Amino acid sequence: xxxLLTLGLLWTLGAPAQGALxxxxxxxxxxxxxxxxxxxxxxxxxxxxxxxxxxxxxxxxLGALADPRTQVLLxxxxxxxxxxxxxMHNDVQKAKTAGQTVLLLFYYSGxxxxxxxxxxxxxxxxxxxxxxxxxxxADLRVAFVDACQAGEFTRMxxxxxxxxxxxxxxxxxxxxxxxxxATEGSQESDEIGGSFFTHYLVSGLRGAADxxxxxxxxxxxxxxxxxxxxxxRTTGSRGGTQHPTYGxxxxxxxxxxxxxxxxxxxxxxxxxxxxxxxxxxxxxxxxIVAELSKKSGKNSTIAVESGIYAIKxxxxxxxxLGEFVLVDGQNLELRDQDLLSVAYENDITKGLVAIRKxxxxxxxxxxxxxxxxxDKPTREELFYTVAQAGLQxxxxxxxxxxxxxxxxxxxxxxxxxxxxxxxxGFDQRVEAAFFRAEFGSGLHFHYQLGNFDLFAGPRLSFLLxxxxxxxxxxxxxxxxxxxxxxxxxxxxxxHLGDFDFFLESRVHYLYYNIGSNASMGYGGIYLGFSxxx
Amino acid sequence: xxxxxxxxLGALLAATACGxxxxxxxxxxxxxxxxxxxxxxxxxxVAELQARNIELAHExxxxxxxxxxxxxxxxxxxxxxxxVSLDVNLNVLGFLDLVDTITGFPPTARNSGSRQWxxxxxxxSPHTDFRFIMSRDRTLGQFDFSLQxxxxxxxxxxxxxxxxxxxxxxxxxxxxxxxxxxxxNLTADAATCDRFExxxxxxxxxxxxxxxxxxxxxxxxxxxxxxxxNFLTRGMIDKDPNSRPMQADxxxxxxxxxxxxxxxxxxxxxxxxxxxxxxAQEHIVIKTRWDHTGAGRADSTISGGDxxxxxxxxxxxxxxxxxxVYYQDSHNLAPTExxxxxxxxxxxx
Numbered sequence: 001x002x003x004l005l006t007l008g009l010l011w012t013l014g015a016p017a018q019g020a021l022x023x024x025x026x027x028x029x030x031x032x033x034x035x036x037x038x039x040x041x042x043x044x045x046x047x048x049x050x051x052x053x054x055x056x057x058x059x060x061x062l063g064a065l066a067d068p069r070t071q072v073l074l075x076x077x078x079x080x081x082x083x084x085x086x087x088m089h090n091d092v093q094k095a096k097t098a099g100q101t102v103l104l105l106f107y108y109s110g111x112x113x114x115x116x117x118x119x120x121x122x123x124x125x126x127x128x129x130x131x132x133x134x135x136x137x138a139d140l141r142v143a144f145v146d147a148c149q150a151g152e153f154t155r156m157x158x159x160x161x162x163x164x165x166x167x168x169x170x171x172x173x174x175x176x177x178x179x180x181x182a183t184e185g186s187q188e189s190d191e192i193g194g195s196f197f198t199h200y201l202v203s204g205l206r207g208a209a210d211x212x213x214x215x216x217x218x219x220x221x222x223x224x225x226x227x228x229x230x231x232x233r234t235t236g237s238r239g240g241t242q243h244p245t246y247g248x249x250x251x252x253x254x255x256x257x258x259x260x261x262x263x264x265x266x267x268x269x270x271x272x273x274x275x276x277x278x279x280x281x282x283x284x285x286x287x288i289v290a291e292l293s294k295k296s297g298k299n300s301t302i303a304v305e306s307g308i309y310a311i312k313x314x315x316x317x318x319x320x321l322g323e324f325v326l327v328d329g330q331n332l333e334l335r336d337q338d339l340l341s342v343a344y345e346n347d348i349t350k351g352l353v354a355i356r357k358x359x360x361x362x363x364x365x366x367x368x369x370x371x372x373x374x375d376k377p378t379r380e381e382l383f384y385t386v387a388q389a390g391l392q393x394x395x396x397x398x399x400x401x402x403x404x405x406x407x408x409x410x411x412x413x414x415x416x417x418x419x420x421x422x423x424x425g426f427d428q429r430v431e432a433a434f435f436r437a438e439f440g441s442g443l444h445f446h447y448q449l450g451n452f453d454l455f456a457g458p459r460l461s462f463l464l465x466x467x468x469x470x471x472x473x474x475x476x477x478x479x480x481x482x483x484x485x486x487x488x489x490x491x492x493x494x495h496l497g498d499f500d501f502f503l504e505s506r507v508h509y510l511y512y513n514i515g516s517n518a519s520m521g522y523g524g525i526y527l528g529f530s531x532x533x
Numbered sequence: 534x535x536x537x538x539x540x541x542l543g544a545l546l547a548a549t550a551c552g553x554x555x556x557x558x559x560x561x562x563x564x565x566x567x568x569x570x571x572x573x574x575x576x577x578x579v580a581e582l583q584a585r586n587i588e589l590a591h592e593x594x595x596x597x598x599x600x601x602x603x604x605x606x607x608x609x610x611x612x613x614x615x616x617v618s619l620d621v622n623l624n625v626l627g628f629l630d631l632v633d634t635i636t637g638f639p640p641t642a643r644n645s646g647s648r649q650w651x652x653x654x655x656x657x658s659p660h661t662d663f664r665f666i667m668s669r670d671r672t673l674g675q676f677d678f679s680l681q682x683x684x685x686x687x688x689x690x691x692x693x694x695x696x697x698x699x700x701x702x703x704x705x706x707x708x709x710x711x712x713x714x715x716x717x718n719l720t721a722d723a724a725t726c727d728r729f730e731x732x733x734x735x736x737x738x739x740x741x742x743x744x745x746x747x748x749x750x751x752x753x754x755x756x757x758x759x760x761x762x763n764f765l766t767r768g769m770i771d772k773d774p775n776s777r778p779m780q781a782d783x784x785x786x787x788x789x790x791x792x793x794x795x796x797x798x799x800x801x802x803x804x805x806x807x808x809x810x811x812x813a814q815e816h817i818v819i820k821t822r823w824d825h826t827g828a829g830r831a832d833s834t835i836s837g838g839d840x841x842x843x844x845x846x847x848x849x850x851x852x853x854x855x856x857x858v859y860y861q862d863s864h865n866l867a868p869t870e871x872x873x874x875x876x877x878x879x880x881x882x
Binding site: 381382418420421422423424425426428430465466467469472473475476477479480481482483484511512513514515516 | 557562638639708
């Protein structure tokens with residue numbers, strides 16, 4: 001029955017929407033809420049916050065949504081959410097008073113149970129959200145709820161647990177789309193780096209759902225695309241098949257256009273002759289932007305921002321893979337011959353699991369540089385400027401996809417002369433052979449920019465300084481000093497195959513308390529290369 | 534709460550900081566080290582003390598043997614002065630060699646306002662343990678120092694710690710901008726130094742010194758007032774078992790231009806006991822002066838002892854090569870030679 005309905009839906013959506021309302025006629029407002037935490041009884045979600053940001057991005061790029069009318073709440077408690085709801089209500093009221101036609105968009109990604117949205121240790125009744133939506137003066141209220149048992153939301157008049165062709169008579173009313181039925185769980189996946197529902201929702205909004213090929217993605221199109229993709233993807237999954245639901249209370253006529261593909265700066269066009277499963281991966285943000293099931297005989301377009309994208313097509317024996325840089329206004333017309341055939345094990349975009357495997361590697365680096373204290377007398381008389389060589393091991397993907405853990409050692413030494421001024425004004429020069437070692441550990445927060453990797457983060461090192469004195473103190477024992485020293489590091493690496501060439505600088509604080517007390521600062525700058533294995 | 538976090542972090546960093554890597558510690562150690570007067574700064578050097586002159590001084594065995602020098606030979610009383618200065622250097626300043634050796638090592642203990650080296654045993658004094666202690670009075674800018682001895686046999690007993698006594702001690706106010714120069718005093722207590730060795734050492738030698746530069750001597754000077762009180766060291770006894778305790782006063786001044794004076798007032802048996810009928814000691818007063826070239830004169834008075842009421846006055850001058858250019862004595866012990874006008878310096882008052 002579902003299959004027949006789906007076929008019917010696809011047939012119906014094959015024609016251009018009649019009476020489509022351009023998004024420009026709405027003034028959209030959006031409240032986007034995400035909570036990774038659902039209290040002690042629920043495992044933490046990994047991608048709820050990221051999903052909310054992706055939804056915000058796609059509506060900003062393609063849906064005429066702008067920051068002043070958008071509020072994103074990540075990890076709020078119930079009071080935060082109520083305050084945001086009230087503020088949004090007031091803003092909508094003002095817009096209506098000003099004579100605008102208002103679309104209110106609500107999105108939630110997180111845990112839900114027993115009619116409650118779970119916000120960390122707190123909760124908020126879905127009924128309260130529904131009342132808020134119902135009482136909003138907005139002309140059209142659209143809610144996407146990506147949560148377990150979210151179907152509870154659609155148990156209302158006009159609600160349905162199956163895909164349906166909604167005959168919207170005009171644009172007055174309320175539509176709620178949920179990721180699952182009232183009894184189902186909603187699943188997120190490391191492979192796609194998000195929840196199935198939001199992943200396909202965003203892909204659809206970017207153009208994968210534009211069944212009519214008119215460059216406009218309607219609510220009906222995106223729901224049907226999302227429904228079929230989610231059902232297909234979750235069938236047989238460990239969490240069970242997930243059925244998005246669609247509930248409405250509508251009056252009047254009209255189609256609801258959510259995104260306009262001509263809006264963004266760049267587009268990726270898939271000509272009619274292409275067929276297959278395509279995945280578009282943002283190299284800089286390291287997220288899957290969209291997934292497209294391309295049917296032969298129809299053009300498809302995915303709208304994206306300027307950036308660097310990897311496009312992958314799955315085949316039975318190998319992958320077709322290509323990397324493209326899109327700049328303002330560029331329309332990339334993709335051809336399979338533009339992609340290179342690579343083995344599956346070399347798939348850099350094989351879902352986030354694969355990416356995480358790729359990022360879960362170890363970098364071994366060798367570096368050379370110099371370390372100096374900022375205070376001139378200190379670096380000339382006590383902790384001398386030193387040339388250093390060092391080794392570092394960097395664990396990528398252990399902390400997170402974009403945070404690496406480092407352990408390093410730096411060694412250096414030399415000789416210098418210290419001038420010791422006695423109280424009677426006599427300056428005694430003392431030769432010293434010195435050695436400096438530093439053992440450190442830190443976190444690097446990475447930001448990819450094409451082949452460049454910008455990184456920065458905190459570090460903690462143990463600094464050991466040793467010196468052996470010359471005449472007239474040659475019989476004096478070797479002096480040493482060791483202390484923990486917090487600091488920060490920042491640098492830039494350039495990827496070249498398995499090697500990275502980097503420039504890194506560090507700044508550290510040191511508390512010195514031998515003979516006198518002083519807060520000191522020192523820094524180092526290093527050039528080196530690392531090998532990733 | 535935030536300040537508490539910083540406090541905890543600061544305490545953690547402070548707790549983890551450890552070691553002795555410090556210029557302040559070096560500075561303090563050097564200040565103690567450089568406060569000890571150097572032997573070289575306190576040495577008596579009569580008119581360019583040179584190897585050949587030292588050799589000549591050692592060759593001389595008595596005053597009367599040198600009074601018959603003739604013109605052109607090395608001046609007799611120059612050699613006498615040299616000989617006396619060597620005795621002073623060896624007998625008193627030898628203790629400073631031991632201090633130099635000790636302070637060549639880092640202090641054994643560092644306390645606020647003091648340093649201690651040792652205690653250490655000594656091969657040369659097997660029954661004695663030594664330690665060297667310096668303390669500092671920042672208000673006065675003065676360092677006190679004391680080389681102390683105690684009985685080695687008393688180790689690990691309370692008597693060991695209670696038994697320390699000063700053997701070489703004094704104080705110094707260091708001179709600004711220089712090392713091991715200053716103004717102060719030094720006392721060598723020979724009896725205390727050797728009290729566990731049964732060597733027969735006795736008495737004290739006291740030195741008041743001033744090695745600080747002044748207006749006339751911007752490069753520095755050496756001014757010493759030395760008093761020997763029944764002073765007899767083990768070194769003196771080892772050298773001559775018949776040595777008698779020294780009872781003498783010396784005044785020595787070396788200016789920056791190397792001119793100077795050395796006056797001594799002592800008692801001695803001029804014939805060194807070779808005549809058993811003349812064992813009494815004579816009173817000898819010698820005033821020696823020299824200019825920056827080394828040319829100088831000695832004006833001496835010998836009285837008492839075997840001389841009875843006789844008072845002998847002697848005058849001798851020498852040129853920069855230390856050769857006699859003038860000699861005259863009141864009793865014609867040797868023929869008068871040269872003229873007073875040949876002397877580079879006038880007679881002392």
